[in-house]
Amino acid sequence: MTSFGRASLLIGAGTVISRLSGFVRSIVLVAALGSVGSRAADAFSTANQLPNNIYAIISTGIITAVVVPQIVKAASHADGGRAFVSKLFTLGTTVLLGATALAMVFAPLLVVAYAPNYTPDQMALATAFAYWCLPQVLFYGLYALLGETLNARNAYGPFTWAPIINNVVSVAGFGAFIALFGPQTEVTGWTPGMVTVIGATATGGVVAQAIVLLLFWRGAGLSLRPDFRWRGVGLRHIGRLAGWTFLMVLVGQAAGLIQSQLLSAASGYGPAATTSQNMWLLFMLPYSVIVVSIGTPYFTRLSEQAHAGNIDAVRVDVGRSITMLGLFIVLATAALAAAAIPAARIFTDSDADAPAAALMLLCYLAGLIPMSVLYIVQRSFYAFDDTRTPFLFTLLQAVLVVLTAFIASWTLPREYLGAGIALGQSFAMLVQVIAGGILLRRKIGDLRARVWLGSLARFGIAAIPAGLAGYGVFLLAGGVHGWMVSGQILGAVGTAVVGLSATVVYVLALAVLRAPELGPGIALVRRIVRR
Numbered sequence: 392m393t394s395f396g397r398a399s400l401l402i403g404a405g406t407v408i409s410r411l412s413g414f415v416r417s418i419v420l421v422a423a424l425g426s427v428g429s430r431a432a433d434a435f436s437t438a439n440q441l442p443n444n445i446y447a448i449i450s451t452g453i454i455t456a457v458v459v460p461q462i463v464k465a466a467s468h469a470d471g472g473r474a475f476v477s478k479l480f481t482l483g484t485t486v487l488l489g490a491t492a493l494a495m496v497f498a499p500l501l502v503v504a505y506a507p508n509y510t511p512d513q514m515a516l517a518t519a520f521a522y523w524c525l526p527q528v529l530f531y532g533l534y535a536l537l538g539e540t541l542n543a544r545n546a547y548g549p550f551t552w553a554p555i556i557n558n559v560v561s562v563a564g565f566g567a568f569i570a571l572f573g574p575q576t577e578v579t580g581w582t583p584g585m586v587t588v589i590g591a592t593a594t595g596g597v598v599a600q601a602i603v604l605l606l607f608w609r610g611a612g613l614s615l616r617p618d619f620r621w622r623g624v625g626l627r628h629i630g631r632l633a634g635w636t637f638l639m640v641l642v643g644q645a646a647g648l649i650q651s652q653l654l655s656a657a658s659g660y661g662p663a664a665t666t667s668q669n670m671w672l673l674f675m676l677p678y679s680v681i682v683v684s685i686g687t688p689y690f691t692r693l694s695e696q697a698h699a700g701n702i703d704a705v706r707v708d709v710g711r712s713i714t715m716l717g718l719f720i721v722l723a724t725a726a727l728a729a730a731a732i733p734a735a736r737i738f739t740d741s742d743a744d745a746p747a748a749a750l751m752l753l754c755y756l757a758g759l760i761p762m763s764v765l766y767i768v769q770r771s772f773y774a775f776d777d778t779r780t781p782f783l784f785t786l787l788q789a790v791l792v793v794l795t796a797f798i799a800s801w802t803l804p805r806e807y808l809g810a811g812i813a814l815g816q817s818f819a820m821l822v823q824v825i826a827g828g829i830l831l832r833r834k835i836g837d838l839r840a841r842v843w844l845g846s847l848a849r850f851g852i853a854a855i856p857a858g859l860a861g862y863g864v865f866l867l868a869g870g871v872h873g874w875m876v877s878g879q880i881l882g883a884v885g886t887a888v889v890g891l892s893a894t895v896v897y898v899l900a901l902a903v904l905r906a907p908e909l910g911p912g913i914a915l916v917r918r919i920v921r922r
Contacts, residue, residue, distance in 0.1 A: 410676045412558035417669055417738055418879055419565040423589075424665075425576035427744035430513045432665040433658040434578060437506045437651070438520030439593050440668065442527035444505075445494050446535075448637075448644050476540060487532035494525045501525075505648060506655040506664070512578040513658070519581075523590020527597040534601040541607060553603045557596035564592025635778035639785045646789040646796075650812055653800045661806030666748050667813070669738035674755040677723030682716055682763045697774040702835055705771065709831075712767050713843045718912045720763045721850035722857065722897045728756050729861030730889035733875040736882030745876050750810045758817030760847070765824040768831050777834070784826040791819035846908055853900035861893030 424432035494501065498521040502514060509517060534553065568588045575585065657663040662670075697705055727734060735748035772781050795815025803811045832838050868875050868885065875885025901909045 407680050409552065409554045409558065410672075410679055412555050412562070413672065414737065414883070416558045416561045416565070417672060419562050419569070421665075421669075421738055421740055421879075423565050423569050423574060425574065426669065426739045427662050427666050427741075427748060428659055429576040429665065429740075430510070430578045430659050431516065431576050431581075433506075433655075433663050434509070434513050434517035435520050435589060435593075436664040436668050437502065437509075437655075438517045438590075439524045439527075440651075440664070441494070441498075441501055441505065441521055442525050442531060442597075444644055444647065445490060445501075445525070446528050446531040447640055480536060483532060483536050484529075487529045490532075491526055491528040494528055495522065498522055498525055505651045506658075507652055508655040509658060510578070516578045516581055516586075519586045520590050523586065524593055527594050530594075530597045530601040534597070534604060537601065537604040541604070553600040556603050557600040560596035560599050561592055564588060564595065568592070635782045639778070639782040642782070642786050642789045646792040649793050650796050650816075653796050654809055654812055656800070657805045657808045662747050662751050662809040666738070666751060667809055670735065670748060670752040670755055670813070673727065673734055673738070673752055674759065677720060677727065678759065678763060681719045681723060682766050705774065706835060706838060709767055709771055710839045710843050713764055714846045714908060715912070715915075716763050716767070717760070717843070717847045717850050718908050720760055721847065721854050722894060724756055724759045725854035725858035725897065726861055726890040726893035728753060729858045729865060729893050730886040731756075732871060733865065733882040733885035733889065736876045737879050737886070739879075742871070742876045745882070746871060747806065747810075750807070751813050754810045754813035754817060756817075757814060758820040761817075761821045761824040765820065765827060768824060768827040771831055772827075772834070775834070780830050780834070781827070784823050784830060787826055788819045788823035791822055792816050795819060846906075849901070849904055849906050849908075853897050853904060853906070856900050857893040857897035860896040861889040864892045865889050 420435075421432070424435055426432055499518050502509075502517045502521050506514070506517060538553070568585070571588065572585050575581065651664070654663055654667060731749040731752050732745050735752055736742060736745040739745050739748050769781050772778070792815060795818060796812045799808055799811030799815055828838070828840070832840070865873075865875060865885070868888075870876075873885075874881055875888075876882060898909070898913075
């Protein structure tokens with residue numbers, strides 16, 4: 392197997408196990424705090440999301456868009472980039488410490504900003520959780536800096552596998568909460584000890600996943616020491632690049648803030664913060680397993696080819712990556728749509744809540760294929776150190792996200808508000824990827840779009856009977872009143888059965904269509920199974 396294939400396999404396998412253990416974490420958390428209509432669950436979800444949002448503003452866009460290409464370039468230095476990495480980490484840690492301290496000071500205001508429609512008791516509980524969760528900003532940032540640096544040195548495994556440690560810690564902690572205090576879905580009656588167990592568990596898992604990466608640091612040929620001499624290694628150049636990326640992330644987070652504010656009105660009435668995060672977790676499973684495992688090695692290679700000025704190779708890899716991603720992501724969309732209700736049941740504490748959560752999942756799934764293509768389009772710009780252009784089409788997406796969220800809040804009852812906001816986000820993502828594709832073509836020339844669009848069309852045709860077959864299996868099992876919706880574990884089993892049925896029909900349909908992409912796809916799956 393090539394190094395590229397091994398990298399994709401390692402990332403894919405780690406992501407599968409990470410996501411599956413993440414599902415277990417969410418199931419245990421639902422058992423502890425509830426899901427649809429649980430104000431306590433929404434309070435924790437809002438608080439635990441705050442560090443992710445702050446970290447995204449401070450670090451995510453900069454690391455993904457800027458750090459990886461710069462580390463790849465720094466590897467050509469006489470010291471292999473060690474001085475650059477040390478300076479980068481010193482700067483990054485300093486910024487993260489400052490951001491964490493500020494977030495702790497303004498914790499109550501952050502909760503009010505993201506959930507202005509919560510009741511006073513719910514607001515107080517969310518604020519208590521926030522004080523425990525906000526230190527995650529520092530450790531999320533360290534985890535990303537460590538992991539992306541390892542990725543840039545072609546050491547993909549640790550970054551992908553480390554979150555499993557987080558999930559193990561979380562499952563143990565949330566399980567201990569249930570054993571000590573029992574399920575708690577109301578926002579009254581919480582003691583400091585109860586808040587401590589939930590909050591410390593959530594943050595402890597993030598700390599563990601950051602620390603475990605240090606074990607692999609020297610094995611990748613890297614050393615790290617504090618270095619506050621930040622001049623002379625191109626950090627000013629990074630700052631210019633990061634400026635646009637920072638604005639892009641800031642715009643995205645502003646749109647997310649408005650979504651969160653509007654969605655807080657649904658808490659206690661229907662799917663809200665907790666359900667939105669859990670359905671997003673389901674949505675992200677195929678994205679993470681398929682897109683990230685295949686796309687991450689492509690991104691490193693794109694950065695190397697762009698740095699070398701090999702534009703033709705970049706165009707070829709863009710088309711190949713979209714085609715290979717599409718083969719699997721179209722199937723995942725059809726299968727997960729067919730299994731939406733049993734899949735949603737995994738994250739609800741009653742069968743009656745599963746259809747409402749499933750509707751939100753379906754609305755998210757409308758954007759899965761565009762988001763997957765966007766991954767390649769966006770990172771193609773990053774490979775050329777172009778962060779300004781992605782900002783422009785992300786700004787367009789953010790405007791549409793906000794506009795559609797307000798339309799949903801004005802026109803839909805609260806029990807359907809979450810689904811409306813999710814559908815608006817998918818629509819905005821479709822417009823974004825179209826705009827991004829047009830701009831990328833202007834930058835690097837012909838993308839051979841007819842070739843990979845033709846492939847996506849074939850995949851879409853094959854996905855129709857596949858999705859119908861999967862949904863037919865769900866109906867034969869009793870539908871919303873059948874065994875697939877009677878419990879969380881059975882929901883997971885039902886999802887697997889429906890997904891397997893859809894997969895079989897999808898492969899047969901591609902064979903009938905004589906899709907040339909089927910052979911390489913099956914070969915990739917065989918290599919993964921053998922490994």
